[in-house]
Amino acid sequence: MSTFDDPFDADRSLQSGCVCGQHRSAGEHEQAALALRCEPVESEEKRYQGVVAATVMRAMFPQDVARRAFLKSVGASTALAALSQFFPLQTATEVFAQAGAPEKKDLKVGFIPITCATPIIMAAPMGFYARHGLNVEVVKTAGWAVIRDKTINKEYDAAHMLAPMPIAISLGLGANAIPFAVPAIENINGQGIVLATKHKDKRDPKDWKGMKFAIPFDYSMHNYLLRYYLAEHGLDPDTDVQLRSVPPPEMVANLRADNIDGFLAPDNICQRAIYDGVGFMHLLSKEIWDGHPCCSFAASREFITTAPNSFAALTRAIVDATAFASKAENRKQIAEAIAPANYINAPVTVLEQVLTGTYADGLGGVKTDAKRVDFDPFPWQSFAVWMLTQMKRWGQIKGDVDYKAVAEQVYLATDTKKLMTEMGLSPPATAYKSFAVMGKNFDPAKPEDYVASFKIRKSS
Amino acid sequence: MTSSLRLRAGLVSIVLLAAFLGIWHLATRSAGTAATMSPEYAKLMGLTATQGKSAMPGPLDVGVKLWEHLRRPFYDNGPNDKGLGIQLAYSIARVGTGYLLAVLVAIPLGFLIGMSPLLSKALDPFIQVLKPISPLAWMPLALYTIKDSSISAIFVIFICSIWPMLLNTVFGVASVRKEWINVARTLEVGTVRRAFTVILPAAAPTILTGMRISIGIAWLVIVAAEMLVGGTGIGYFVWNEWNNLSITNVIIAILLIGIVGMLLDQILARFTRMVTFPE
Numbered sequence: 142m143s144t145f146d147d148p149f150d151a152d153r154s155l156q157s158g159c160v161c162g163q164h165r166s167a168g169e170h171e172q173a174a175l176a177l178r179c180e181p182v183e184s185e186e187k188r189y190q191g192v193v194a195a196t197v198m199r200a201m202f203p204q205d206v207a208r209r210a211f212l213k214s215v216g217a218s219t220a221l222a223a224l225s226q227f228f229p230l231q232t233a234t235e236v237f238a239q240a241g242a243p244e245k246k247d248l249k250v251g252f253i254p255i256t257c258a259t260p261i262i263m264a265a266p267m268g269f270y271a272r273h274g275l276n277v278e279v280v281k282t283a284g285w286a287v288i289r290d291k292t293i294n295k296e297y298d299a300a301h302m303l304a305p306m307p308i309a310i311s312l313g314l315g316a317n318a319i320p321f322a323v324p325a326i327e328n329i330n331g332q333g334i335v336l337a338t339k340h341k342d343k344r345d346p347k348d349w350k351g352m353k354f355a356i357p358f359d360y361s362m363h364n365y366l367l368r369y370y371l372a373e374h375g376l377d378p379d380t381d382v383q384l385r386s387v388p389p390p391e392m393v394a395n396l397r398a399d400n401i402d403g404f405l406a407p408d409n410i411c412q413r414a415i416y417d418g419v420g421f422m423h424l425l426s427k428e429i430w431d432g433h434p435c436c437s438f439a440a441s442r443e444f445i446t447t448a449p450n451s452f453a454a455l456t457r458a459i460v461d462a463t464a465f466a467s468k469a470e471n472r473k474q475i476a477e478a479i480a481p482a483n484y485i486n487a488p489v490t491v492l493e494q495v496l497t498g499t500y501a502d503g504l505g506g507v508k509t510d511a512k513r514v515d516f517d518p519f520p521w522q523s524f525a526v527w528m529l530t531q532m533k534r535w536g537q538i539k540g541d542v543d544y545k546a547v548a549e550q551v552y553l554a555t556d557t558k559k560l561m562t563e564m565g566l567s568p569p570a571t572a573y574k575s576f577a578v579m580g581k582n583f584d585p586a587k588p589e590d591y592v593a594s595f596k597i598r599k600s601s
Numbered sequence: 602m603t604s605s606l607r608l609r610a611g612l613v614s615i616v617l618l619a620a621f622l623g624i625w626h627l628a629t630r631s632a633g634t635a636a637t638m639s640p641e642y643a644k645l646m647g648l649t650a651t652q653g654k655s656a657m658p659g660p661l662d663v664g665v666k667l668w669e670h671l672r673r674p675f676y677d678n679g680p681n682d683k684g685l686g687i688q689l690a691y692s693i694a695r696v697g698t699g700y701l702l703a704v705l706v707a708i709p710l711g712f713l714i715g716m717s718p719l720l721s722k723a724l725d726p727f728i729q730v731l732k733p734i735s736p737l738a739w740m741p742l743a744l745y746t747i748k749d750s751s752i753s754a755i756f757v758i759f760i761c762s763i764w765p766m767l768l769n770t771v772f773g774v775a776s777v778r779k780e781w782i783n784v785a786r787t788l789e790v791g792t793v794r795r796a797f798t799v800i801l802p803a804a805a806p807t808i809l810t811g812m813r814i815s816i817g818i819a820w821l822v823i824v825a826a827e828m829l830v831g832g833t834g835i836g837y838f839v840w841n842e843w844n845n846l847s848i849t850n851v852i853i854a855i856l857l858i859g860i861v862g863m864l865l866d867q868i869l870a871r872f873t874r875m876v877t878f879p880e
Contacts (some may be wrong), residue, residue, distance in 0.1 A: 254844055281681040283831035287750075294748040390844040397656065416647040417656065417846065470873055483682035486845040494645055503646035505638055 251300040255407040257436035260462035273454040284357040299440035307439040309360040327436040331514030332426035333411040336403035340383040346374035355387035355404035365531040367405040372597040391513035421503025430578040431524035466516040472496040518554040522572040523585035537600035544588040629659040658849040691833040697759025711770025734763030769811025774805030782819035805876040813869040
């Protein structure tokens, strides 16, 4: 479930009394309307105001019973009005939203021009960085290896990375070991398997023996998902097919030139191949694992320790932008904001199809899937554990690995949770959840058993 | 006679260009076989898919786009979208810096090596090994050690333009006619003076030929280096437009790269003519 789901959604479980789970009954939740943090709020200001007001309220009435009695007798809005008479709520809210002054205001953030980077990119033209007191320049970068090197070299303060990359960098896979951390996931879902149009009758992966597929990077969810998908259908991705690391922009050109038979790629590339009439959508990555992470927002530990306030402000801006992007009604506006040459540099139609989820499938049909791509910043540590199991499964990690320790070191669930609570959002209570990938359950507590349970894997 | 030859050559050039543009236009003409698809679906698809338009732009598309770029070459829409003039200026500045650094190192070093047979023999194996390395192969190493992408790009230009200049300087200095040096010796000219008044003028044409080869290579390499590193420059422009599969803009960039390369080469050709002497 997304962190931004409507709490009034009838499908959402309300086991613990009220929609936010903090009150014993729905009535009590209504009573606590002053503490707006439980309610879906329409604007950022209001949300912060809620947090501040709630804190003040609690300070005034340390006894919960007394507070409730007061609220019941005068009503929430009167209480708020009375409170603001003698306490400068407005000023306090502004001060709170600013948090600690950032050590460094002018920051550079690198990104790869794909829709996964939506929150990072849109935060610049739509003013999310500015709102948190930062002057951020988002810089388009040529490829994953370059973005890694530029972030390690401190040319970028933070960057858009594939979700497994910070883990790989921290472990020293394919680079020197440098501790990196992930405060927020960019997007969930939003990838796809695209095949060349000539394969439109080969929809069963069992017929794919000997085909050539492109993936964006070795340490990518794309690599792991494609391998997983192929292996579940009985193909050994190391021997039965060819997997090539190809920068996303080159994928469409290669598909047109018949150099590859298909790819599992980030979006706007998938849709672009369809838009240009060279391929069709075989499968959305959502159908392999609904809610899988794809890209992350990452920074080095060094940056986090030398400029903690800048880092917190950045994370807040990203979380804010992600919250905005998670709402379906904002998606069209976002597509227009990120399409120009300065950002993704792609036709608006293509981005709209990706973000709104109403898309041409390349075979003459129009499909709709509102969750084709979604945005949820919470860095589940169980995601990191799953990625580690796949690194192990395909021989990227040799020897033993302490799954939990690595996941907790790289994916900053605790800090993000604190930050999200401060912002008036409702983060999940734990950092681990189990989920199913193609119907097979993953239990983050037993990673070794999970790796061992796969028949097809690299023997080593 | 020569003027009529020039006229005829010019005519042939124009005919060739017209023929090329004509064939290009015909080859990329819309095939006109619009695929049958529902209008709702067609709205979501590109022109290539809906109207059977060739993925390759025709000369007219390129012309229109080129005019658009030429009208506002210096616009700046933020860090990732700048006008073609600005991009070219970045590339030329990078090439200029790397190339000048190479000149400062290669020519004095070449002089030393050329004048000393011992050094010449001793350094030869190193130069022979380093010379054939593709400049882009230095890129990861440069990024790793220098830790700055724009300086790395300049370093790559430096390293690729140094070898032709160095070798040509060595060759030019070593093959100055023995008679001239002997004459200078009998007139008791000092080493430094001999280097500047006898050897330098004599070797200048060879040195400049080396410099001319170098600038060509430097311009070839900068485009590739900028495609790798990104950020700014004409190579980045090519990459960014390729990212959007905008072949039109890529063709325009190719055209401009060619023109700038030709201009750089012509400038050095003029210098070469200035120092050439009849024997």
